[in-house]
Amino acid sequence: MSVSKFTLPDVGEGLTEAEIVQWRVAPGDTIGINQVLVEIETAKSLVELPSPYAGVVGEILITEGTTVDVGTPIITITTDAAGAAPEEPTPSVGASAADSPAPAAPAPASPAAPATPAAGGAAADDASGAMLVGRGSAASMPTRRRRHVGSPVAHETLSAPAPKADPARTATTVASPVIASVGPVVAKPPIRKLAKDLGVDLATVTPTGPIGDVTREDVLREASQVSVFRNIETPEWPSDREERIPVKGVRKAIAQAMVSSAFTAPHVSLFVDVDATRTMEFVKRLKTSTDFAGVKVSPLLIMAKAMIWAVRRNPMVNSTFTNEEIIVRHYVNLGIAAATPRGLIVPNVKDAHEMTLLQLARALEQLTLTAREGKTSPAEMAGGTITITNIGVFGMDTGTPILNSGEAGIVALGTIKQKPWVVDGEVRARYVTTIGASFDHRVVDGDVASRFLADVASIIEEPALLLE
Structure with missing residues (x-):
């Protein structure tokens, strides 16, 4: 029998310290090799550390909430000769990818052991059709840190698959995006009243009924998603007059990245x-x-395709500025800004310019699932070339986004809702959105920025242009 001290390993990415977030074991527990011992947080990610030993937990040397340097002993484990793994060095936890230029840290990565997402039900379609952050109810969100219980996680929580349609009706479904006007929503009077009472727009609800009708469950599910981003009630003031939150970890990294972007690149x-x-x-x-x-299909998919198309026509918006040169990227790693309980992250779809519409839809879906489960790795954050941020899920019309560090363009998609709009001299109800964008003025001149945004808008107005 021997007592081994497990030290905080090198978590990579040039980081030298980490905070002990939550111990997963207690003194006296019997553990096996690769069993998760503790959850730590760095400025880059939330990581689960696996044990290199099999044995019995001895003493926990560092309490939760404490920040320690790499190499500091954090726990002792009593092992025997058969239980130890002396030939294997202490694992280096974290991806070896280069630091991400994203404005904040990536979501949790678990190289040695998969994260366990919290239980929850299926989520619904985005009310605006676009996405920035998760639409899942609080109960369905992973809650890896106790102080974040109930917080929404990643952008665009996925809905259950829509029922297959009659082949006779769908034979020409995607032959051309130029189609007739949207048909009426099929819903019984009680369902319509329920939707009105709950403030749900039936036009945004994905129907799951047997004849394509909106069911009671569809309305309730959509209402639960909307409530995630609205204050349902006003809480009482806490007894403490002030709350002090330490600026460290991801929040510190976000603050530094935002300041660097805002005061380095003239927006x-x-x-x-x-x-x-x-x-x-x-x-x-x-x-x-x-x-x-x-x-998963939403207007964000069309927005993503529109941006890729517009980038090809205006490549300077897909560049990066250094003191010596401007690097124009002839590929698109499309970033999707996402809000998580740990802060803002921007994973990106690699080589999105090579994907078909269906491939891009699947890639966005996988990006969403990975973020929801807390498995977004540093490598998935690195190398972005241009970013979409969707404030529409909050019901916001527009905003002025801050550039993702190392990129020259970012586009904000506002909420999509019916408004009066003049068509052929007549005022009609149309689905209208506001697209905002920010650019690095050292690289992108006003005419290039205007042409790029006009190109994006033209696809949103007429998706058939994507067929050219």
Whole structure:
């Protein structure tokens, strides 16, 4: 028998310290090799540390909430000769990828042991059709840190797959995005009253009824998602007059990145109102397509394709500025800004420019699942070239986004909702959104920025342009 001291390993990425977040074992517990001992937080990620030994937990040397340097003993484990793994060095936890240029730290990564997401039900479609952050109810969100219980996690929580449509109806589903106007929502009077009482727009609800009708469950699910981003009640003031939150870990990294971006790159911002009715129609057609069965489809998918198309026509927005040169990237690693309980992260879809619409939809879905489960790795954060941030899920019309560090462009998608709009001299109800964008003015001149945003808007107005 011997007593081994397990020290805080090198977590990579040039980091030298970490905070002990939560112990997963207690003195006297019998553990095996690779069993998770503790959850730590660095400025880059939330990581579960596995044990290199099999044995019995002795003493926990560092309490939760304490920040310690790499190499500090944090726990003792009593082992025998058969239980130890002396030939294997203490694992280096964390990805070996280069530091991400994202404005904040990546979501939790678990290289040695998979994270265990909290239990929860299925989530619904985004009320605006676009995405930035998760639409899942608080109960369905992973709550890896106790102080964050109930917080929403990643952008665009996925809905249950829509039922397959009749092949006779879907044979020409995606032949062309140029389609007729959106048909009426099928829902019984009691369902319509329920939706009105709960403040749910039936046009944004994905129906799951046997004849394509909206059910009571559909409305309740959508209402629960909307409530995540709205203050349902006003809480009482706490007894303490002030609350002090230490600036460390991810929050410290976010603050530093935001300041660096805002005061290094001179931002210029533009805005445009867009009639998104045809995009909404196209999305509804895709949802009933057998090719897209079981795949998350939302207007963000069309937005992503629009940006890739516009980047090809205006490559300077996909560049990065250094003191010596401007590097223009002829590929698109499309970043999707996401809010998590630990802060803002920006994972990106690698080589999005090479993907078909279906491949891109699947990639966005996988990105979402990974973020929801807390498994976004530093490598998935690195190498982004341009970013989408969706404030529409909060019901916001527009905003002035701050650039992701190392990028020259970021586009903000506002909420998509029906508004009066002049069409052929007549005022009609149309689905309208506002697209905002910020650019690094050292790289992108006003004419390039304007042409790029106009190109994005043209696709949202008429997705058929993607077929050219």
